[in-house]
Amino acid sequence: MVNLSLLWAHPEINPVNQKARSIPFLNPFTDKYGRTFFLSWFGFMIAFWSWYAFPPLLADVIAEDIHMKSFEVANSNIIALTATLIVRLIAGPCCDHFGPRLTFAGCLLAGAVPTFLAGTVTNASGIYALRFFIGILGGSFVPCQVWTTGFFDKNVVGTANALTGGLGNLGGGITYFVMPAVYNGLVKDGMPKHKAWRVSFVVPGILIVFVAVCLLLLAEDTPTGRWSDRAAAAEESLRRHSVVAGVDATGSITDALPTPRTEKDGDASSSAEKPHGWKDSEHQATDQEMLDTARGEVIQKPSFREVFAVMFSLQTLTVAACYFCTFGAELAINSILGNYYMKNFPKLGLQQTGNWAAMFGLLNGVTRPLGGYVSDLAYKRTHSVWAKKAVLHSYGILTGAFLIAIGVLDSKSQATMFGLVAGMAFFLEGGNGADFGLVPHVHPHANGVVSGFTGAAGNFGGIIFAIIFRYNGKNYGKVFWIIGVMTMGINLAVSWIKPIPKGQVGGR
Known part of the structure; x- marks a missing residue:
C-alpha cells in the first residue's frame, strides 16, 4: 500500500549519514530534504532551459539576423556539447572536494554571464564562443545528482536521482515553448526582431542568478551540515549509537578497509543486535551496517x-x-x-x-x-x-x-x-x-x-x-x-x- 503522507512528512533517516529513506516531494518549505530535492531539480531545469535556449530561435530567427549557414548552426550545437563534456569532468572532482552545493551554484553563476551576453553576438564566431561558455550550465547536472545522492539513502536514491534528472530535463522541452513565446511577445509589443531575440535571453539569465542565490542562502551541503564536517558527523553518529570504531576522516580512498573491532573480540555478533536508543525518525540498523556505511559511503577528497x-x-x-x-x-x-x-x-x-x-x-x-x-x-x-x-x-x-x-x-x-x-x-x-x-x-x-x-x-x-x-x-x-x-x-x-x-x- 502506498503511503501518500511520505510525500510531505519528515522522512525516516539513516542513523549514520542522516540520509532520508523517503522523498518529501511536496514539502520544500519546512523540511531540508524536501528543500534540497526541490532546488536540485528546479535548478537543473532552469540550467537546462538556458543551455538549450539557442536552438528554438537559432535555425530561423538568429541565423537569418547574423547570416549563419546551416553547417555553422550544426557546428554550434557540437561546440555546446563539447563544453559541457569538459565541465562535467571537472565538476565531478569539485563536488568531492568542495561539496555539490557550492559546485552547483558555481556552475549556475558562471553560466549566467554568457547567457546575459547573448545579445551582444553579431556573427557565427560569436555564437560559437557564447554557446561554448553557456555549455557550463549543462555541467550542473553532475552536482545536481551528487547533491541528491548525498541526501537520500540507497533504498530511494535511484528514484530521487531520476526525478531530479527527469524534471530537470524538462527544461529542454520547456525552452521550445518559452523562448519563442518571449520572442513573439516582444515582437508584438513593437520591438524589432533583431533586438527581440537578444532581449529574450535576459529572462533565463535572471532566473539562473535567482536560483544560484537560493542555493547559497537557503540550502545545506549535507544532511549533517557543512561539507567539511561530514566524516566527523558519521563518527559522532557511531558513538551516539555505542558502535566502537574509527572512521578514516583524513581523505584516504580505498574500497576495502580493514574491518574494525566492535567492542571486544568475539562480541561483534551480539553487539550487532543491541538496542541503542534510536531517535523516532531513525531507521534501525545493525552495528555492521552502520560501520559499512561510515567506512564505505562517506565521500573523501580524492x-x-x-x-x-x-x-x-x-x-x-x-x-x-x-x-x-x-x-x-x-x-x-x-x-x-x-x-x-x-x-x-x-x-x-x-x-x-x-x-x-x-x-x-x-x-x-x-x-x-x-x-x-x-x-x-x-x-x-x-x-x-x-x-x-x-x-x-x-x-x-x-x-x-x-x-x-x-x-x-x-x-x-x-x-x-x-x-x-x-x-x-x-x-x-x-x-x-x-x-x-x-x-x-x-x-x-x-x-x-x-x-x-x-x-x-x-x-x-x-x-x-x-x-x-x-x-x-x-x-x-x-x-x-x-x-x-x-x-x-x-x-x-x-x-x-x-x-x-x-x-x-x-x-x-
Missing part, C-alpha cells in the same frame, strides 16, 4: 591519481558506456527530431513539427523517474545490486531495438512514427534514470568522480552521434539504426561486468 583509478575502473566504465548510449542519443535526437518530422511530414508545418519534437523532451518528466523507480524496486525486492544492473541493460537493449525499428521503417505514417518515438523515449529516457540509480552504488566514497565521468560520457555520446547525423545529411533513418546497433552492442559488451568492485564495503 587525489589526482585516485580520480583516474576511479574513472577507469570497469564498474565506472560500465555506467559511463550505458549513459554514452542513452543520454548521448537523447541529446543528438533532440537536435534533429523536428527536422526529421518536417522531412517525413511536410504538411505538418514548422509549429506542429516543433511541438511534436518537444514531446520527446517533455516525456522525461515521466519516463526518467520511472526508470529510477524500477531500479529501486528491483533492488528492494532482491537486495542485490545485480538487479539494478539487469534493469539498466534491459532498458538499453530495448532502446536499441526501437531505434533500429525507427531507422529501418523510416515511416511516413504519423501514428507509426510518433508511436515508435514514444516507445523509444520510454526506454531511452528510462535508461538514463536506471543508470543514475546504479551510479551511487559504484565507488560511493567518490560519487562525484563517478557521476562526473558518467555525465561527461553522455555528452561525448551526444557529440559522436551529432557528428554521425551531420555527415549523413537528411538520411535520418540510417543514423537511427546505426545508433540502435551501437546501443545494443555496447550494452551486451559490458553486461558481464560486476556492478560493484570486489571487496568494496559501501554501496551494497
Whole structure:
C-alpha cells in the first residue's frame, strides 16, 4: 500500500549519514530534504532551459539576423556539447572536494554571464564562443545528482536521482515553448526582431542568478551540515549509537578497509543486535551496517591519481558506456527530431513539427523517474545490486531495438512514427534514470568522480552521434539504426561486468 503522507512528512533517516529513506516531494518549505530535492531539480531545469535556449530561435530567427549557414548552426550545437563534456569532468572532482552545493551554484553563476551576453553576438564566431561558455550550465547536472545522492539513502536514491534528472530535463522541452513565446511577445509589443531575440535571453539569465542565490542562502551541503564536517558527523553518529570504531576522516580512498573491532573480540555478533536508543525518525540498523556505511559511503577528497583509478575502473566504465548510449542519443535526437518530422511530414508545418519534437523532451518528466523507480524496486525486492544492473541493460537493449525499428521503417505514417518515438523515449529516457540509480552504488566514497565521468560520457555520446547525423545529411533513418546497433552492442559488451568492485564495503 502506498503511503501518500511520505510525500510531505519528515522522512525516516539513516542513523549514520542522516540520509532520508523517503522523498518529501511536496514539502520544500519546512523540511531540508524536501528543500534540497526541490532546488536540485528546479535548478537543473532552469540550467537546462538556458543551455538549450539557442536552438528554438537559432535555425530561423538568429541565423537569418547574423547570416549563419546551416553547417555553422550544426557546428554550434557540437561546440555546446563539447563544453559541457569538459565541465562535467571537472565538476565531478569539485563536488568531492568542495561539496555539490557550492559546485552547483558555481556552475549556475558562471553560466549566467554568457547567457546575459547573448545579445551582444553579431556573427557565427560569436555564437560559437557564447554557446561554448553557456555549455557550463549543462555541467550542473553532475552536482545536481551528487547533491541528491548525498541526501537520500540507497533504498530511494535511484528514484530521487531520476526525478531530479527527469524534471530537470524538462527544461529542454520547456525552452521550445518559452523562448519563442518571449520572442513573439516582444515582437508584438513593437520591438524589432533583431533586438527581440537578444532581449529574450535576459529572462533565463535572471532566473539562473535567482536560483544560484537560493542555493547559497537557503540550502545545506549535507544532511549533517557543512561539507567539511561530514566524516566527523558519521563518527559522532557511531558513538551516539555505542558502535566502537574509527572512521578514516583524513581523505584516504580505498574500497576495502580493514574491518574494525566492535567492542571486544568475539562480541561483534551480539553487539550487532543491541538496542541503542534510536531517535523516532531513525531507521534501525545493525552495528555492521552502520560501520559499512561510515567506512564505505562517506565521500573523501580524492587525489589526482585516485580520480583516474576511479574513472577507469570497469564498474565506472560500465555506467559511463550505458549513459554514452542513452543520454548521448537523447541529446543528438533532440537536435534533429523536428527536422526529421518536417522531412517525413511536410504538411505538418514548422509549429506542429516543433511541438511534436518537444514531446520527446517533455516525456522525461515521466519516463526518467520511472526508470529510477524500477531500479529501486528491483533492488528492494532482491537486495542485490545485480538487479539494478539487469534493469539498466534491459532498458538499453530495448532502446536499441526501437531505434533500429525507427531507422529501418523510416515511416511516413504519423501514428507509426510518433508511436515508435514514444516507445523509444520510454526506454531511452528510462535508461538514463536506471543508470543514475546504479551510479551511487559504484565507488560511493567518490560519487562525484563517478557521476562526473558518467555525465561527461553522455555528452561525448551526444557529440559522436551529432557528428554521425551531420555527415549523413537528411538520411535520418540510417543514423537511427546505426545508433540502435551501437546501443545494443555496447550494452551486451559490458553486461558481464560486476556492478560493484570486489571487496568494496559501501554501496551494497
